[in-house]
Amino acid sequence: MQPGNGTQISEFILMGFSEDPELQPLIFGLFLSMYLITVLGNLLIILAVSSDSHLHTPMYFFLSNLSLVDICFTTTTIPKMLVNIQTQRKAITYAGCITQIYFLILFSVLDIFLLTVMAYDRFVAICHPLHYMVIVNPQLCGLLVLMSWIMSILNSLLQCLMALRLSFCANLEIPHFICELNQMIQLACSDTFLNNMVMYFAAVLLGVGPFIGILYSYSKIVSCIRGMSSAQGKYKAFFTCASHLSVVSLFYCTTLGVYLSSAAIQSSHSSETASVMYTVVTPMLNPFIYSLRNKDIKQALKTFFVKETTNRPGVLRL
Template sequence: MKPQNLTGVSEFPLLGLSDDPDLQLFLFGLFLSMYLVSLLGNLLIILAVISDSHLHIPMYIFLSNLSLTDVSFSTTTIPKMLVNFQTHNKSITYAGCLTLLTFFSLFACLESLLLTVMAYDRLVAICHPLHYLVIMNPRLCGLLVLMSFSISLLNSLLHYLMMSQLTFCADVEIPHLFCELSQLLNLSCSDTFINNILIYFIGAILGGVPLSGIIYSYTRIISSILRVSSSDGKYKAFSTCGSHLSVVCLFYGTGLGVYLSSTVSSSHRKGAVASVMYTVVTPMLNPFIYSLRNKDIKSALWRIIIRKA
């Protein structure tokens, strides 16, 4: 087939999970429910942090930014999936595909960097408790969030520029629920050697460095906790990190599952299911992990309910 300019491709067909209308109706209801739960949970955390002055500390400021990122992350992919389930028109336009890829890479990178910042915050709180408010001052907190967003924005723009230069053969089908970077690279008729090198290089930096920072932070944290003589002190220190550590394992675990499914398995449905775990289930579970294990969040939400009642 003769390659054609990417700007000449009007839309990309999506294979999705199934062609069965009854199953698509079930998936529509399931994804809609999960999306609404994700929105409600994350927005409640943001509301609790904004409305309660006791939560205006670095830990919860970072948490509210993480919740906002989760809302944006799931909103990037799920609404389009719901429209395709409802209309049985499994396709996405060229412009829509590039836009989705750009925002997907933006919020995925931002979530990784925010989790790293939160790990550093826990490191300072446990290893240097007396200097916590001095070190984690409002200026540094704002700078860390701004740097995380700026790096993520540059990453997404670089991905956009790389993908906009590719050409595709006519009638390509994306074996997925939405546009994914690796799938488009496999379907391109262009020479993607440079693109793959850049993607692996960027992934190693923006994935490996934050993960290394998180591992280093928790190595220091665990070492500091083990030196505490009181069992109550150890439990209190571990409890402040338990929620964050659970979210880190969930985020990187599902992300690794997406990568392995795309490289090891040849079934596009297995890859699509892994991506659903990464883009739908993880943002939905994060607010439950934080709210159910955090007394301050539960108290703030309870005070909001009492005031409204």
């Protein structure tokens, strides 16, 4: 690979969390457990939605897409880190680093778009319940998800093409456990002004823009809830939004933490902590936030596993 001014780059070094050999097994076990919980939890959400016809609604359609993206999001980062720990190698190839950046940006922006679409879905369901199925029809749901993918892919492609123009000098150590775009830009010895401008413009446009859309949706939802005469209706409306609000708060707080910490104090440790939160912890917690108090999902999973158990060969059915 030969970027920028002709300096040949073959690989970067991911410094990870700690160089202490005694901590490596602990870090490996912790992140392996978190990865398996994330994959299993989100797969169960997808399984519940796909197996129960009562859950074939726009809200659960968007939720199953969010679960799929969260699985891909975590898979982009954690397996490579686990392999590096197991093999005691910290290297990642230049192409591998660019690829990881591409999918990291892709799935993080997809998360943002899906959370925004889910806020719109809740707005229509609460403020226009009689016209909900007409407004949020299957065609619109498919179009919203498709447009989210297209915009995320184009943005990720642009960011990576901009990164390919950078050249690097002797310092190829990334003080992180993953390849992040802002960390890679900081290592470049060529002019990074244009890269920073594109990166922060995209962050504002694709991060702050949807967040304003979410706030607008919830301002309308709050107005509708305040206008309800029934206390039970208010509680039910708030309950349907509580899970989504929790996920939005967790995702945006940790994502903003990554960029603000790296831009303001240049602390790799704080940036790593924030990155763990939004790339690992948030996808792991999403299934619990959405399903622990959701009777529909729990009932769908219970019905599925009971059906699978009774249909197994050798199981006596009376």
